[in-house]
Amino acid sequence: MKKHFLSLILATSLFFVGISNDLLAQNSSKEPVVKVEGEVLKTLSLSLSDLAKMPHVQATMKNREGKLQEYSGVPIIEILKQAGVTLGKELKGENLTKYMLVRGSDGYEVIFSLAELDPAFTNRVIILADKKDGKPLEDGVGPFRLVVPEENRPARSVLEVSHLIIKFAKE
Amino acid sequence: MLHFVSLINKIKKVRAKDLIVNIESHYKKIILPFVLLAAGIFMAAIDINPQYVDPYKLEYPDYFGNRISIPENNPTTKQGVYLGRMLFYETKLSSNKTISCASCHQQKLAFTDGRAFSLGVDNVPTKRSSMSLANLLWVRNFFWDGRAKGLEEQAKFPLSDPHEMGNYLDKAVIELKKTKEYPILFKEAFGSTEITSEKITKAIAQFERTLISANSHYDQYLRGEYKPSEQELKGMELFMNAPIPEKNIRGADCAQCHGTPKMYMELFHNNGLDAEPKDIGREEFTGAENDKGRFRVATLRNIALTAPYMHDGRFKNLEEVLDHYNEHIALSRTLSITLKNRSNNLNGKNLGLTANEKSNIINFLKMLTDSTFINDPKFSDPHLKRHQ
Numbered sequence: 001m002k003k004h005f006l007s008l009i010l011a012t013s014l015f016f017v018g019i020s021n022d023l024l025a026q027n028s029s030k031e032p033v034v035k036v037e038g039e040v041l042k043t044l045s046l047s048l049s050d051l052a053k054m055p056h057v058q059a060t061m062k063n064r065e066g067k068l069q070e071y072s073g074v075p076i077i078e079i080l081k082q083a084g085v086t087l088g089k090e091l092k093g094e095n096l097t098k099y100m101l102v103r104g105s106d107g108y109e110v111i112f113s114l115a116e117l118d119p120a121f122t123n124r125v126i127i128l129a130d131k132k133d134g135k136p137l138e139d140g141v142g143p144f145r146l147v148v149p150e151e152n153r154p155a156r157s158v159l160e161v162s163h164l165i166i167k168f169a170k171e
Numbered sequence: 172m173l174h175f176v177s178l179i180n181k182i183k184k185v186r187a188k189d190l191i192v193n194i195e196s197h198y199k200k201i202i203l204p205f206v207l208l209a210a211g212i213f214m215a216a217i218d219i220n221p222q223y224v225d226p227y228k229l230e231y232p233d234y235f236g237n238r239i240s241i242p243e244n245n246p247t248t249k250q251g252v253y254l255g256r257m258l259f260y261e262t263k264l265s266s267n268k269t270i271s272c273a274s275c276h277q278q279k280l281a282f283t284d285g286r287a288f289s290l291g292v293d294n295v296p297t298k299r300s301s302m303s304l305a306n307l308l309w310v311r312n313f314f315w316d317g318r319a320k321g322l323e324e325q326a327k328f329p330l331s332d333p334h335e336m337g338n339y340l341d342k343a344v345i346e347l348k349k350t351k352e353y354p355i356l357f358k359e360a361f362g363s364t365e366i367t368s369e370k371i372t373k374a375i376a377q378f379e380r381t382l383i384s385a386n387s388h389y390d391q392y393l394r395g396e397y398k399p400s401e402q403e404l405k406g407m408e409l410f411m412n413a414p415i416p417e418k419n420i421r422g423a424d425c426a427q428c429h430g431t432p433k434m435y436m437e438l439f440h441n442n443g444l445d446a447e448p449k450d451i452g453r454e455e456f457t458g459a460e461n462d463k464g465r466f467r468v469a470t471l472r473n474i475a476l477t478a479p480y481m482h483d484g485r486f487k488n489l490e491e492v493l494d495h496y497n498e499h500i501a502l503s504r505t506l507s508i509t510l511k512n513r514s515n516n517l518n519g520k521n522l523g524l525t526a527n528e529k530s531n532i533i534n535f536l537k538m539l540t541d542s543t544f545i546n547d548p549k550f551s552d553p554h555l556k557r558h559q
Contacts, residue, residue, distance in 0.1 A: 030458045064413075105461055106507075107317070107438045139461075140508035159508065160461060 032105075032143050034079075034128065038166035039098060041084025048143055051130050054078060059127040059147045061157055071147045073129030076100070076117050076164070085166050087118050094168070102146055102156075103163040110156045114166075124150055128161060224248035224360065229308065231383050234393060234432040239308045245323060245373045247380055250360040253553070255378025257356060258371055260552040263346045264330060266337025267292045272329065272375065275301040278550050281473030281541075282382065287484025292337035299450070300484040303477040305384040305470060305544065306433055315466045315482045316453040317439055322376035330372070340368045347371075384472050384544040392538070393432060399538065406535030409528055414515040423496070423524060423532055427509045428468045434539060435470040440507035442466070443500035444481060452482070463505045475537045476545065489536060493529040497522045 034051075036044035054074040063069050080087060086095040091114055098114045115121040129147045130137065137145055144161040151157070227247040229239075241247060258264065259272045275289040275297075276282035282304035288296035299315050312318070313325035329335040330343075347353040347366050354364035361370050391397035399407065411430070412422030428438055439453050441464040448464035456462075466482045480486040486495060498521050500510050515523040524532075544550075 030460070032459065032461060105457075105459065106440055106465065107312070139504045140506070140511065 032160075032162075034144050034161055034164060036079060036083045036164045036166075038101075039085065039168060040080075040166055042082070044079070044083050046079070048130060048136075051128065051144070054082075056131075057125060057127060059125060059129065059149050061147050061149050061154060062152065063154055069132070071127065071129035071145070072131040072134075073127035073144075073147060076126045076128055076146075077119060079128060079164065080114075080117065080166070083166075085114070087114065088120055091115065091118050091120060097169045099167055099169055101163070101165040101167060102158045102161060103165065104158045105160045105162040108158060110158055112156070128164075224250050224362075227252050227377070227381065229380065229383065231306075231308070232385050232390065232393075232432070235306070235309065235385065236433075240311055240321060241308075241380065242321060242323065245376060247377050248360065250356075251374050251377040252381055253378075254356045254360040255374035255376065256550070256553050257353075258375050259378050260554055261347075263350075264336055264339065264343045264371070265292050266339040266342075270336050272326075273552065275329075275335075276304050278547075279476075279545055281305060281384070281476040281545055283477045285478065287479050289335075291332065291335040293334055295334040297335060299482045300479070302467075303470065303473060304379060304382050305472045305541075306435065307382060308380050309433060309435065309437075311437055316456045317437075317467060318456040322379050323372050326372040326375045326379075327368075330368075340371070344368055344371070382544075382550060384541040386543040387472070387541040388538040389434075389535075390432075390541070400534070402531045402534040403538055405528075406531035406533065407538075409524070409532050410535050414513060414522070416515055416517045416519070421515050421524075421528070423522060423528070424509070424513060425471075425496075425532070428507075429471050433470070434472050434474075436468060438468040439465045440468055440509070441503065441505045442468075442496075443502070443506050443510050444485070444495070446501040446503045448503075450483065461505055464503060465505065471536060471539055473540055473544065475540050489533045490529070493524070493532060497524045497529060 031047055033045045033047050036046070051074055055078060056072050057075055058070055058072055060068050060070045077087065080100070086098065096113070096115060099111045100114065100117065101109055101111050103109050112126070116124075117126060119125075126149070127147050129145050130143060132138075132141075137143055141159050146156065146158045146161055148154075148157045224246075225248060227249050229247060245251075259276075262268050262271045262274075264271060270292055275284045277284055280303075284301050287300055288298070289301045290296060302315065307313075307322060312320055313322065314328070319325040319328060327340075330340045331338050344366050353366060357366050357370060358364045360374055388397050388399070388403075392399055409421060409423045410425045412420060413424040413427065414420065414422040428436060428440060430436060439462070441448075441452070445464065451463050453462040453465040454460065475489065478486075478488055480489075480492050486492045496510075500506070500521065502511075513522055514520070
């Protein structure tokens with residue numbers, strides 16, 4: 001009887017753990033993510049914790065006042081590889097007419113051609129930054145920002161990135 | 172005998188020939204209807220732009236660019252636009268037969284209604300202020316919070332809202348069927364007299380796409396046809412420039428969010444109205460905390476006509492709006508970064524425009540009023556004309 005009682009407690013507690021996990025999962029659906037979609041083999045939805053598991057590098061960009069700022073984040077190319085975007089040897093022919101549209105959560109949008117992102121074409125490493133000086137990005141900038149080195153204006157270093165969308169340029 | 176045999180053979184040949192001819196003509200009789208039927212089916216299948224509609228030519232300046240949105244299943248046609256205009260001004264679409272789209276979107280006020288909140292069928296005020304309508308062809312996400320993708324989707328909301336037009340769409344379909352003119356107008360626009368709620372929103376969307384405002388003094392200035400006054404020019408410069416006090420460059424940086432010749436960019440920002448907003452704005456739609464207090468960056472086209480301002484109509488005039496951006500930005504976690512730490516004074520706590528500078532900016536904003544647009548008979552109430 002005692003055994004039964006114990007197993008009942010165990011089962012009940014497991015049930016509640018399950019429910020609270022569900023609740024957590026529901027809450028986490030509101031946590032900020034970057035969605036990778038469009039001409040991809042696998043759509044992605046990356047949270048801060050997903051990004052933390054990926055290899056990080058440093059990148060430097062000029063802010064509006066022209067001062068250099070260093071960020072840490074994941075090379076965009078690594079994210080696109082994970083989504084199965086045509087890169088490297090596959091980036092030829094019509095695939096060279098593909099572009100990545102970057103959208104911020106305020107609706108701001110800019111584009112890059114895939115060749116601007118692929119190490120087979122360029123040595124510049126554009127990152128999706130999640131940290132600056134070892135700290136999470138400030139409100140209005142993060143939690144995710146694009147950092148585009150070697151550009152004179154920061155206009156393509158999109159703040160509060162919410163989407164990376166791969167598309168074909170259709171004339 | 173030999174002669175007889177050859178005669179028989181001749182007859183046989185002739186008969187065989189006749190027979191072949193007979194069979195051929197018989198086939199022709201069967202095949203012809205088949206060919207016609209197949210051709211008919213084929214023509215119907217490829218006929219996506221039927222003969223009974225004429226394309227409506229949407230005319231706008233090159234400097235607006237062509238990033239426009241027209242769904243493939245709702246091309247803009249003359250007949251569709253006319254039907255849409257009739258429906259835009261049609262009070263039969265509301266449950267008490269007194270409200271049409273035009274009640275809250277009046278042409279003389281650049282398609283707003285001059286109120287902070289509009290009153291619908293039951294006199295319950297709307298949650299947010301009625302938006303002005305101009306150059307919607309370039310808008311992709313509608314309403315103050317961007318919840319509707321496309322004009323067809325947008326039109327459903329006020330029609331289905333119990334407090335706006337009284338959620339009367341399905342009954343309105345029946346009402347319109349009973350009229351003399353509407354079945355004919357639907358046939359002209361969509362090829363059949365059948366009236367559906369989907370066709371109603373499609374036609375209204377077609378009409379709304381034609382509401383193009385591109386003949387303000389500012390447009391005339393861009394085309395080299397208007398010489399702005401000194402105040403207007405100074406205001407324009409302040410509007411376009413970001414302040415850099417170190418270099419003595421004065422500016423209000425309005426163009427950061429309201430820039431481009433369209434005076435519209437599809438952005439959603441928290442513009443510092445409240446530290447803790449009562450109306451959470453876009454957060455309600457997206458569920459994302461970072462969207463708290465974010466609303467559409469409104470078009471500035473015809474802005475002098477569309478008071479009161481903001482999603483809740485809290486500012487009575489443009490002077491109050493300029494005072495807000497200059498002196499009363501409320502700090503919060505989601506305040507737009509473009510409104511943080513901007514000043515015309517070194518280490519200044521606010522934007523720091525002078526009274527004269529604010530007045531110049533308002534002079535420039537008045538250049539965006541398009542009197543051709545608000546008087547254009549193409550956009551006026553077609554029912555009035557009919558009753559005259």
